[in-house]
Amino acid sequence: MLSIEPFDCHWQRFEAICRHIHEQLVGMPSLRKVTSQKRGQFAMDLACIALSLRTGCLIDCISTPDPTHVFANLITGLRVAKFGSIVHVYEPTSEQSFFVNISMLFDKRTPYNKTAYVHLGPDPSSFSLVRRLRSLQAAGPPPDLIFALDSLKEVLAAQTTLPCSITIKPGLPAESAIPLAAILLEYPVAYIPTTLDSPFLSNVTLDVYECVLSIGETVHTLLKFSCPSELGQQNSDMLGKSHLIKFLTDTYLPRIRAMTLIATFQVLHTNQNLDRIAL
Template sequence: MLVARQTSGFASDFHNCYTHGVSFVSLGLNNIPVSLVSEPPSDVDAVLSVLIDSMTNTSLLPPSVTIPPLSHGTAIPLAAVLLEYPVAYVPTSLEHPFLSNITLDVYECVLLNVLEQNSSYTLLKFSCPSELAGQHTNMDPEHIIAFLTEKFTGRMNKLLPGASFQILHNIQTLDRVAL
């Protein structure tokens, strides 16, 4: 959830607020994961800046904010940031707009027993290439699960007392995963 807070220096801190903890995975030819990128694409920062400015420069939050058409290289990582995923893919080409036959760590954040016993609701589900976990500690499943637990458990306990929050992790290799 993108929520703007009016504090001194907020506009200059937007990058840290909304992209903190997000790992940006650069995809190469045929969308094969190449590396982690230390910073989000500059266009993602620019769009976040416009969104934050439009939300902080008005007394009432507008029902919608219009942004210009974006390239896939901007729209895909921006969507990951806005949805609060800890992993954002940054495609360099969308000739093939999917990952194909890549071993993935798949994470699913689930709320249990929200309205009735034995009920479950998926809050978010995302993946990251398994091979990156061995190269970068912040891509290790234990790190990602700890990050998600810290980020969401308090919110869920406050908003939905009595519900349980669970993070499921498994490894999958799929024919196609859409970006």
């Protein structure tokens, strides 16, 4: 575990943004019945994206039968200065919704170039590293993944104003939809399945990383992902515990400091064996 001592910050600004999101949720009839706890979690996630602390988040604490319409309306209501780069992205293959800071996603030409892609074989316990970080000689990400990101960029470039909601073109294969989610969520590791018919990494020892932001009594998970421990041991310079903790710290700590927040940042590491993992 790496713990960073608290540093000064404008908590009032962060709190005000969370409160603004909360008020918008309460004012929307389709989301009015969402529990206060879920509204609080949702507001924290979205505030972190609006303040450029995170690139994206999966919307899994609030469900709606019409996410494109509902979340577009929410973004419309929030479209003030801090939300100027935020869009709702809907991926129809997985039926998942994301809030994404487009400026952060495309601040580099290739948003997938710092990700390690782990190929999951048909055997529930099989896996292999198919792309080394920043290596141009190894196999790259799935072509459909690159196409989806390029298409997203083209849609944005064709608009005179930033749309509130964008739908990824239908038909994206699962082996590309899953790592696409990892890219939008800024995971250092993305899984690429060959089949959805069997458990993934069943009873394989995993390195599980969790980035935690503590603000007063509020504890918020910024990021949580896993990587097979064996890969971390075999590729310690890229996927080892020390490397990933430093990578995460170097990524998030400057962003947190830029927010001038009174907070504590931690990178938690555990080893876990699961019946299967959720992708």
